[in-house]
Amino acid sequence: MLSKRSLPIVIILVIAGFLVALNSSGFGNPPDRFQLIFKQVTEMLEAVHYSPKTINDDFSKNIFKQYLESLDPDKNIFLYNDIKELKKYELTIDDELHGASIQFFHAVDAIFIKRTKELNLLYPSLLNQPFDFNASETIVLDPDKLDYPKNELARKEAWRKKLKFMTLERFSDLLDQRAQLKKDDSLYKSDLVLEREASSKVNQIITRNFDRLINKIKPDERFDMLVNVITNYMDPHTTFFPPIEKRSFDEQMSGRFYGIGASLKNDEGAIRIAMLVAGLPAWKSQQIAVGDQVLKVAQGEGEPTDLAGYETEEAVKLIRGKKGTEVRLTLKKVDGSIKVVSMIRDEVVLDETYAKSAIIKEGDKKIGYIFLPEFYADWERPNGPKCAQDVAKEILKLKQQNIDGIIMDLRNNGGGSLYDVVQMVGFFIPEGPIVQVKDRDGNPSVLRDRDKTVLYDGPLTVMVNEFSASASEIFAAAIQDYGRGVVIGSTSTYGKGTVQRNIGLESSAVLTDDNGELGTIKLTLQKFYRINGGSTQLKGVTPNIILPDQYESLKYREKDNPNALPWDEIQKAFYTAVSADFNMDNVKQKSFNRVSVNPTFNAIQESSVLMEKANEKVFSLQLAKYRAEQKVLRDAFKKIDEMNKAAKVLEVAMLDSDKEKLSADNDKLERRKQWVANIAKDIYINETCQVIFDMIRQDTLVINQ
Numbered sequence: 001m002l003s004k005r006s007l008p009i010v011i012i013l014v015i016a017g018f019l020v021a022l023n024s025s026g027f028g029n030p031p032d033r034f035q036l037i038f039k040q041v042t043e044m045l046e047a048v049h050y051s052p053k054t055i056n057d058d059f060s061k062n063i064f065k066q067y068l069e070s071l072d073p074d075k076n077i078f079l080y081n082d083i084k085e086l087k088k089y090e091l092t093i094d095d096e097l098h099g100a101s102i103q104f105f106h107a108v109d110a111i112f113i114k115r116t117k118e119l120n121l122l123y124p125s126l127l128n129q130p131f132d133f134n135a136s137e138t139i140v141l142d143p144d145k146l147d148y149p150k151n152e153l154a155r156k157e158a159w160r161k162k163l164k165f166m167t168l169e170r171f172s173d174l175l176d177q178r179a180q181l182k183k184d185d186s187l188y189k190s191d192l193v194l195e196r197e198a199s200s201k202v203n204q205i206i207t208r209n210f211d212r213l214i215n216k217i218k219p220d221e222r223f224d225m226l227v228n229v230i231t232n233y234m235d236p237h238t239t240f241f242p243p244i245e246k247r248s249f250d251e252q253m254s255g256r257f258y259g260i261g262a263s264l265k266n267d268e269g270a271i272r273i274a275m276l277v278a279g280l281p282a283w284k285s286q287q288i289a290v291g292d293q294v295l296k297v298a299q300g301e302g303e304p305t306d307l308a309g310y311e312t313e314e315a316v317k318l319i320r321g322k323k324g325t326e327v328r329l330t331l332k333k334v335d336g337s338i339k340v341v342s343m344i345r346d347e348v349v350l351d352e353t354y355a356k357s358a359i360i361k362e363g364d365k366k367i368g369y370i371f372l373p374e375f376y377a378d379w380e381r382p383n384g385p386k387c388a389q390d391v392a393k394e395i396l397k398l399k400q401q402n403i404d405g406i407i408m409d410l411r412n413n414g415g416g417s418l419y420d421v422v423q424m425v426g427f428f429i430p431e432g433p434i435v436q437v438k439d440r441d442g443n444p445s446v447l448r449d450r451d452k453t454v455l456y457d458g459p460l461t462v463m464v465n466e467f468s469a470s471a472s473e474i475f476a477a478a479i480q481d482y483g484r485g486v487v488i489g490s491t492s493t494y495g496k497g498t499v500q501r502n503i504g505l506e507s508s509a510v511l512t513d514d515n516g517e518l519g520t521i522k523l524t525l526q527k528f529y530r531i532n533g534g535s536t537q538l539k540g541v542t543p544n545i546i547l548p549d550q551y552e553s554l555k556y557r558e559k560d561n562p563n564a565l566p567w568d569e570i571q572k573a574f575y576t577a578v579s580a581d582f583n584m585d586n587v588k589q590k591s592f593n594r595v596s597v598n599p600t601f602n603a604i605q606e607s608s609v610l611m612e613k614a615n616e617k618v619f620s621l622q623l624a625k626y627r628a629e630q631k632v633l634r635d636a637f638k639k640i641d642e643m644n645k646a647a648k649v650l651e652v653a654m655l656d657s658d659k660e661k662l663s664a665d666n667d668k669l670e671r672r673k674q675w676v677a678n679i680a681k682d683i684y685i686n687e688t689c690q691v692i693f694d695m696i697r698q699d700t701l702v703i704n705q
Contacts, residue, residue, distance in 0.1 A: 033223075035102060036518055037519065038096060038102065039099065040506060041227060041230065041240065042097040045238070049238065050565075060091050061090055061091065062233055063233060064089065067226050067229045071108070071222070072112075076155060076162060079148060079149055079150075079152065079155060080147070080149060086111070097230070105223055119210065120214060123159060123210075124203070127199050131168070131195075133171070137622070141619065163202060166206075170197075170202065175627070212310070216310060231521060236561045236563050236564055237522070240521055241521070242519045243517040243518075243520075258320060258321060258325075258348065259281075259321070259346075260319060260327065261346070261348050262282040262288065264312050264315055266311070270293045272293050275290060280348060281343040285341055285343055287339060294329055295308075295332055296329070297328070299318075299325070301326075304330060320345070321345050323346065323347060326344055328340055328341065353374055354390055355390040356394065356658070356675070357370045358653065358676055359398070359403070359652070359655065360407075360651065360685070361653065365693060368394075370391060370394050370395070370408050371675075372387060372409065373412065375416030376417065376420075377416060377420050386420055388423035388427075392427060392455060399456065403458070404458065404459070405458055405695065407461050407685065408461070410464050410476065412467040413468050413471075414468075414470060414472070415469050415473075418435075418499060421474045422447045422448075422449060425475055425478045428479065429478075431452045432576060433574070434449055435531065436530070438527050438529065439525065444529075444571070459695040459696055460484060461487075462479050463688055464488070464541065465489045465549060466492070466494060467556070468541075469493065469496040473497070473541050474528060474536070481531050481577070482577050483578055484578050488546075488688050489546070489549075490543070490546065490549035491552060492540035492541065492542050493536070494556075495537060495539055495559055497537030497565075498537065499527065500522045501522070502521070503523055504519075505518040529570050533570050533573070537565055539567050545587075547684060547687060549604070550607045550608045552608045553612030554611065554615055582697070587694045590690075594690060607633075648686065650681075650686055650689065652677075658672065
């Protein structure tokens with residue numbers, strides 16, 4: 001999470017100091033990219049990180065283990081003896097970080113390349129043999145329960161089971177599709193044909209994967225992975241961005257990027273044009289159509305990059321770039337012809353990530369619904385989009401509709417700008433502290449709303465779930481601590497209570513790639529705390545009203561990461577609570593009564609238990625047993641879908657001003673209509689509306705004296 005105003009000047013001076021020292025210290029020979037990155041990252045972590053782990057032999061042992069697991073997460077590439085051989089580097093990584101020659105990475109890389117090439121020759125023979133789907137055997141997919149194979153025979157067996165499971169999944173899906181056909185249908189196929197189709201599909205997937213590992217991913221990228229293992233060991237949110245990854249992060253935060261205005265999709269390994277945005281370069285060219293396959297991408301007159309084996313996200317990164325620069329796509333048209341299309345990149349706005357609102361009606365009551373997918377902020381441009389400004393506009397638009405309450409939906413909102421969340425809480429309270437921030441020296445500071453103006457003083461609910469993190473948790477916690485509204489959602493939010501700042505590594509004239517750029521560290525510099533003194537770190541925010549969540553049992557939260565910083569608390573800030581004239585206990589009880597008899601919520605609760613069992617990651621490789629297990633899961637989710645279809649649909653309307661604004665772009669208008677339709681069918685929004693209706697009956701706000 002970023003904060004433009006919370007970084008102490010002393011930190012900037014420290015960074016500047018050791019970068020100057022770097023220039024003067026040097027190596028015996030001109031340092032390469034790996035040495036420069038190791039040196040700068042190490043000094044930055046030790047000098048600036050909020051709570052750095054000591055870079056010693058224990059640190060080295062953990063990096064050794066985690067890097068090997070990141071390269072081989074299923075533990076079916078390396079052999080046991082490989083790990084044994086590499087053990088000589090287990091206690092030297094800390095020395096390399098402090099200036100010793102880099103050996104661990106190169107030793108691992110050589111073995112990794114060797115083993116992937118071996119497996120590339122092995123897997124076709126395993127897929128050429130038919131699998132026995134009547135045999136009673138299981139596969140364990142939890143890496144924590146696995147060890148590296150003792151020998152090549154054991155590794156071959158691990159791959160046989162992996163390929164069998166992948167084929168089993170697809171074979172079972174094809175059997176389900178065939179069940180919809182009659183035996184005399186021309187599309188009806190035998191078990192043997194379907195099994196061959198499933199095996200062929202697995203072969204395509206594995207072929208692409210090994211092509212990518214062997215031919216597409218370069219040593220630099222694997223080294224960047226090692227650096228990320230090092231930074232993530234300090235804490236999960238301290239991250240190293242190579243130059244191209246940093247650009248993607250900035251685009252996500254700002255909601256804008258420079259590209260050609262075309263979205264891509266992966267169609268069975270082929271990267272195709274999925275959509276064109278009117279008025280942007282791809283559309284203007286009149287040479288690109290939906291369905292065209294993108295074969296290659298070139299930067300101007302440079303050598304084109306072949307996209308065979310590339311993931312969609314990787315292709316997108318190649319197509320995006322600086323405004324005004326040329327990109328050339330080699331396309332395979334639907335008719336089979338090959339065409340090279342040259343375009344000049346232009347600005348593309350990701351307005352789908354921006355705040356938007358709608359009106360929910362029931363009887364004579366109207367609820368304003370605001371959806372905020374992230375706390376975005378474009379700090380590079382004075383007039384760039386800021387989420388606080390956009391939410392303020394949505395509130396004013398809703399107030400003009402004489403709404404009776406507001407729902408702020410922060411589900412799946414992973415956070416963003418600290419400055420904007422402080423402003424945003426201020427829209428709903430008269431003034432006061434919003435969040436406390438503590439630096440590595442233990443110095444706390446309070447970020448306050450100083451504007452006494454309350455933009456909206458009516459009933460308020462805040463929707464959250466297990467993926468609401470960081471700035472979302474600050475917002476929900478402040479609203480809860482002030483008693484300003486009701487927080488509603490899953491048992492707790494994500495639990496990210498740390499503040500990050502992007503700090504670029506010093507560029508090097510020695511290097512020619514990326515103009516000598518080395519990358520950027522998103523570094524944890526501070527921890528934030530609720531105004532009641534408690535941290536949201538690990539524990540997150542517990543809603544006032546808890547609703548069943550089918551993903552509740554999955555290990556996604558901060559507390560599930562062993563590298564996470566601990567929970568603690570500091571002194572409570574002085575603040576004056578704002579209370580409503582509704583009785584919180586009564587509102588909670590009414591919601592509990594509704595939810596406990598709601599068949600959809602009960603079905604969601606049941607599915608959560610099944611998901612927890614499936615998360616054990618032990619699966620049968622016997623077709624009949626596997627299909628029976630999957631049927632139980634499918635039936636549970638099907639039950640939820642059927643109940644959702646039968647449930648009451650909310651009356652939701654788009655604001656007239658939005659209709660008028662979007663009328664010039666039919667694609668955007670249709671997407672907004674679909675968004676409104678989804679709101680109407682959302683059972684969680686429905687219950688949140690009922691909570692607001694309970695609050696509306698007693699909605700006069702008073703200041704506790």
